[in-house]
Amino acid sequence: MNPKPTRRTVLIAGAAAAFLPALPAPPARAAEGAPKATAALQPYASYWYPDSLPSGSPGPGITWRSLKTWRAATDPDLAFNASSVPLARRFTPAPANTTARAGQARIQSLVSFGPTSSNPSQGSATADTYALTHWAYIDELVFWGGSSGEGLILAPNAPVVDAAHRHGVPVLGNVFLPPAAYGGQLQWTRDLVQRDASGHYPLAAQLVAVAAAYGFDGWFVNAETGGGDSALGADMLGFVRELERLSEARGQRVTWYDAMTVNGSVSWQGALNSRNQDFFQAADDMFVDFRWSAESLASSADRAAQLQRDRYELWAGVDVESNGSNTSVDWDAIVPTDRPHVTSVGLYRPEWTRNHLPAGHTPEDFHAADDRFWTGRSLDPSRPDPADGWRAPAVSVADRSTVTSLPFASTFNTGHGLRWYEDGEVASGTPWNHLGLQDRLPSRRWVVRTDGQRPAVRFDFADAWRGGSSVLVDGALDRPAVLDLYATRLPIGPDTVVELTHRAEAGTVRVELAVAAAEPDEAGAAPPYTYLPLPAGTADGWRTSTVRLTGLTGTVHAIGVRLTATGDGGPVRWRLGRLAVHGRTGTGAPAAPSGPRITAASGGDLRLAWNHPAPGTVRHYTVHRVLPDGTRRFLGGTCQRAYFAGxxxxxxxxxxxxxxxxxxxxxYTASAPATVTHPW
Incomplete structure (x- = not known):
């Protein structure tokens, strides 16, 4: 059998879109004796066909489902897949440099976090994952995927939504109707836009119900199956209009991809024009296909204005799947430096920062590539490299923050690690990933202000206070260096304190807390920091220093640290494991969970569930196994009130x-335990 065409050969041949996720092998019958997916207790992210299913049988590990028959009440994995973190409100501080702008171009990111099928609902036992952390530059995340052999409609799993929401980023599920070259069937398009006896579109209501039940923010609709006619185009337009109307009523949104035109054919325009503007008008935004030019984007911006729409509701597609930050892009066509931005930016498959790495790469390797992608070659958003051919988001777009209320704390946990740490000790030596456990992370990575040699700053996975990572400052400190950590809007009261858990590993260093009670005077300027010394301490290893914000009133606008070498001038290694800001109230542990129970068991695989009297006071839950000798072994954490132990x-x-x-x-104060046992 001839292999399926690659995405690139399709591009070259012009037979299909260039906008496709990786595909599995064509459907095949399960191997003799293979376990049935329906019998497994491991929960996975959900995916569906609109209504009719392919002929034949699904491959191993694939479950074919119809969206039309989905009901929340009978969804066996809903408790594992539903987000628990509400979408946080964001603010925009003064930009870190003079080129980044607020209120103009936005960033959309289309990411395939895992395969369509067999994508675990709550992380897995590996540190090798796309642990997205540069949320501060993203305005919309699309949970990209779907294939003709597995399913076409993807609901994002809870860890992705929880991490994104914590940073104020809405997440969209994906509706993908693939080209025929990739197994697409026009019947699936007709299934999606079918109408009931009253003329409504029942699958539009189903999509809205799924997003509401799962706790994400809407849908990205990508109709690329050719062969349609004007009647199908009219049905699709009616479907999108109804989807948008129902979505708006539930606080959800709809993004349309520039593929199907109003006459029902698939013809990628690379522009907003008369052939797709009705779909743009029916949706909240539109992704403009990669074949745009400077002229077509300029005309698209003009047409948006004529339609009384914001030009930044158009995402100009930038395909980084193959070359990432080495991609050649006509940036001046989208985000020119000498005039207003033309449109927004749609980044297709930025998980290149992980996927291009060689086998055996480390979490540090991934974050180095990811920082270069989002921040630029300088690795410091306060001083971009003007000679860098890759115009990183930090160069053009102002960062945002959600740090607005007390108490606030971060252990700089990126959502994956080689081990799990609790209070500086290894609680589990098993590699892991779970984005829902990710902290609110510093948005400007890494701004270092010094007149001397700049030390290296990174997330480090060799040690941590809690979770899997910490911040490591490493290098010669020939002059004092200030590390920006968080842009904030935190109220200052008479009892407000800041706690730092830190340690010096090489050299001797004086640490001061840097706190700014106002914004800088202009973009690119340093915050007007006040430097507060940390109490003296001589303890080896991790120590926690508490600083009162004496003499400061109003609002904390920025938090950082100033490091000064006090030894012989040799290299310094200093690690920050935790930062917390709080007052007198809200510092106690939450109430313990109640009603812990085993909801399903099969050999060594179990599903746990529990209740909580005040879930709004809980950041996440941890699950430990207690061995007969009393040893506690960390199994995992989750933001949901259900957990799978396998x-x-x-x-x-x-x-x-x-x-x-x-x-x-x-x-990070923990409640008393709720205990449950299960006989072997």
């Missing part, structure tokens, strides 16, 4: 496995 085996003499579930608050 592959467990009895310890010597163990007649029943025992679990402890704890609620963890915003300051």
């Amino acid at each position: 592959g467990l085996t009895p310890a010597t003499g163990e007649r029943a496995v025992r679990f402890e579930v704890r609620a963890v608050g915003e300051l």
Whole structure:
């Protein structure tokens, strides 16, 4: 059998769109004796066909489902897949440099976090994952994927939505109707836009119901199956209009991809024009196909204005799947430096920053590539490199922050790690990933203000206070260096304190807390910091220093640290494991979970669930196994009130496995445990 065409050969041949996720092999019958997906307890991210299913049988690990028959009440994995973190409000501080702008171009990111099928609902036991952290530059995240052999409609899994929402980024599920070259069937398009006896579009209501139940923010609609006519085009337009109307009523949004035109044919325009403007008018925004030019984007911006729409509701597609930050882009056509931005930017597949790395790469390797992609070659958004051919988002777009209320804390956990740490000690030596456990992270990575040699700053995975990572400052400090950490809008009261958990690993260093109670005078300027010394301490290893904001009133606008070498001038290695800001109230541990129970079991695979009297006080939950000798072993964490524990085996003499579930608050104070046992 001839192999399926690659995305690039399709581009060259002009037979299909250039806008496709990786595809599995064509559907095949499951191998003899293969386990049925329906019997597995491991929950996965959900995916569907609109209504009719392919002929034949799904491949191993694939479950074919119809969106038309989906009901929240009978969704067995909903408790594992539904987001628990509300979408945070963001603010825009003074830009870190003079080229980044607020209120103009925005950034949309289309990311395939995993395969369509068998994408675990709550992370997995590997640190090798696309742990997106540069949320400050993103305005809309699309959970990209879908294939003709698995399913076409993807609901984002909870860890992605929880991490994005914590940073104020809405997340869209994906509706993908693939070209025929990729197995697309026009029947699936007709299924999606079918009408009921009253003339309504039942699958539009289903999509809105899924997003509401799962807790994400709407849908990206990408109709690329050719062969349609004007009647199908009219049905699709009616469907999008109804989807938008129902979505708006539930606080959701709809983005349309420039593929199908109003006459029902698939013809990528690379522009907003008369052939697709009705779809743009029916949706909140539109992704403009990659074949745009400077002229077509300029005309698109003009047409948007004529339609009394914002030009920045057009995302100009930038394909970075193959070359990432080495991609050649006509940036001046989108985000010129000498005049207003023309449109917004749609980044297709920025997970290149992970995917292009060689086998055996480390989390540090990934974050180095990701920082270069989002920040630029200088790795410091306060001083972009003007000779850098890659115009990173930080160069053009102002960063945002959600740090606006007390208590606030971060352990600089990126959502993956080689081990899990609690209070500076290894609680599990198993690699892991779970984006829902990610902290609110510094948005300007990494701004270092010094008149001397700039030390290297990075997320480091060799040690942590809690989670899997910490911030490491490494290098010669021949002059004092200020590291910007957070742009904030935190109220200052008489009892407000800042806590830093840190340690010096090489050299000796004086640490001061940097706090600004106002914005800088202009873009690119340093915050007007006041420097507050940390109490003296001589303890080796991790120590926590508490600083009162004496003499400051109003609002904290920025937090950082100033480091000064006090030894012989040799290299310094200093690690920051935790930062917390709080007052007298809200510092206690949350109430313990209640009603812990095993909801399903099969050998060493179990599903746990529990209740909580005040879930709004909980940041996440941790699950530990207690061994017969009393040893506690960290199994994992989740923001949901359900957890899957897989592959467990009895310890010597163990007649029943025992679990402890704890609620963890915003300051990482943990509740008393709720305990449940299950006989082997």
